[in-house]
Amino acid sequence: MQLFELNAHTWVIQGGGNIGVIAHEDRCLIIDSGLDKDAGRDILKQVKNLGLTPTALLITHAHADHFGGAHYLVRQTGLKVYATRVEAAVMSSPILEPLYLFSGAQPPRELQHKFLLAKPSPADVILTGNETTIDEIPLRLISLPGHSSEQIGVAFGDTLFVGDAFLVPDILDKHRIPFYSDVQAGLATLATLKTQTPTFRHVVAGHGEIYSSVEQANRAIDYTAERLEHILEMTRQALASGEPRSTADTLREICRAYHIKISTMPQYVLYQTTIQSALTTLYARGELAPVFQDNQLLWQRTA
């Protein structure tokens, strides 16, 4: 893991993801905790090397790669864990992540891998997302739903941490279809985010490059928004003939268009979730309607 100093009070530890470290007087807040015990250990080592004692941990959203290291950090340091309500529910009962990805049915073992199933780490404090201090540290939380339902970001001094609200372009190009549980909310979040970036010197996404220019950050935000719009457009096109189609069929069409070849269970359920949310977004906008045929739930264009 590599350490980046953004200013005298703010750092990013970069490994599998970007971990934020904020220091204020005798307090030290860590933002996200990496995937597992190893990540937690590396984070703690780096924070100690800075001469800091972590007192709080904020989880932007409850995906295993963001809270999997929390269990270790809590055990080693006794720091307090902060998260919003829905995200905290997953953190205390991590089986919820594979469970929701598998429509609430008992998830197969392929979905019970540490990338989707972290060790439990209950939140000590439930956040509303409007807080202006955490652990006596002055900061501002910002609500960033879309990638996850109650994701939050943290504004501290000249730095904005945004979790996975947007993906940096090279990572987005690798995934092609980003994970979104709510495409509509994600688009609104990206639009809001762009109005916020001009007041910050550094914008830190959950993974990849740290942006120290507003233009670069906004370009990455636009790139993610364009991808979501493109996924909505591909969903419309998959249903353009007027023939009703299932979610599975729509997913197949869109994967074909993006040259995606799914070969694992996690890939399938992650892509499927984004396409489901594209379908519900278009349904909420009145562009589609559900129809039942042959005991299948199908989607049909309304116009």
Ligand SMILES: [Zn+2]
């Ligand atoms: Zn995530």
